């Protein structure tokens with residue numbers, strides 16, 4: 001909507017009527033969170049904010065609907081899917097969507113009060129799509145070039161993330177995003193919580209709902225922990241400062257090449273890691289009595305649930321100081337909240353994931369300690385050698401060897417290289433601690449340059465269930481894991 005509509009300044013709070021007209025000869029339907037109007041093609045929005053927040057699909061989509069009892073309410077959920085799969089696939093997909101909806105309700109103890117009592121999933125799974133997911137107040141629009149048949153888990157993961165936003169960000173909203181500014185960027189220091197914590201609950205929900213296996217969930221966590229543990233960007237900015245970079249990275253094309261490999265970590269990823277660390281820390285220090293679910297629920301009660309003066313507005317948005325105060329209250333220890341924020345959110349430290357995850361019977365260990373490692377290089381096959389396509393991460397063996405973006409590797413370990421795989425194989429095969437000779441071309445220098453990479457053991461981590469690592473599971477580990485990962489769908493508070 002923001003890309004399609006013009007508006008008049010000064011009329012932002014005037015109600016709007018929208019009428020959709022299908023092309024002649026087709027029987028398309030409308031999927032939208034806009035309010036129903038006089039007929040099936042006519043809809044209304046109470047104000048500009050709501051209109052802009054209402055993606056609308058006019059197509060020959062399939063529709064599934066279910067309701068879930070929620071105290072005195074019984075909201076309806078519409079799953080509108082435009083795809084090329086069959087009815088059976090859609091039926092079972094909609095059942096999985098319902099599992100996600102019920103599971104996430106368990107975190108908060110109730111649904112958000114959807115305007116009109118309805119939440120709409122608008123999904124487009126067609127080969128020519130770009131992949132994306134975007135949250136809205138009473139709907140989400142999720143797109144992918146893959147199909148339910150080919151990528152069910154991936155599509156459900158996006159559904160899980162976006163639906164969690166119906167609480168966290170659509171209603172538990174940072175003050176920096178309220179109201180949305182359609183003329184300029186809203187810069188926010190809270191996206192580690194708004195996006196990052198949502199990114200933690202997306203896969204956690206799939207695990208709790210029985211839609212993924214423990215090893216898959218653990219691999220998802222490992223990916224986030226690796227990124228935050230090893231990215232040089234962690235020393236450059238804090239999670240709060242990474243959040244403020246959103247206008248330059250999320251759906252925005254940088255106007256020039258950046259050094260993000262060295263200066264940036266996604267607030268989705270860092271926030272996900274913070275959420276994991278905070279959840280396990282709260283469980284550890286309270287013997288399982290206080291969890292991140294309690295924190296999210298307290299944020300909901302204090303900031304989301306009070307609502308807004310009209311659909312599209314949030315009357316009690318939060319600040320970072322508010323979130324810290326809520327953590328102090330939930331944990332019963334404001335000094336703990338101060339310390340956690342200072343070190344892990346407004347500082348540069350990471351929690352001790354190995355210790356915290358061990359308490360849940362998950363082993364953190366190097367995933368390939370026998371393999372050589374030179375740094376994560378974005379290698380590209382090319383004529384005359386293998387090009388380094390992005391900035392070389394600072395501090396890595398490749399960086400110390402003098403390699404830079406756009407250098408073209410022509411020889412590694414004495415052998416000519418023409419494909420990225422050649423370089424990967426040579427580096428992985430080098431014994432950690434040994435020198436690896438490289439020859440490369442550097443733009444502006446006529447002669448090939450020779451250097452030596454001091455290959456190290458691959459430091460990157462994997463997270464695996466203790467039983468899979470050949471270790472037993474103690475009763476305490478089993479209890480913590482079960483309390484953390486079992487279904488919370490039946491929770492009422």
Ligand SMILES: [Zn+2]
Nearest residue numbers: 161165195198
């Ligand atoms: Zn999100």
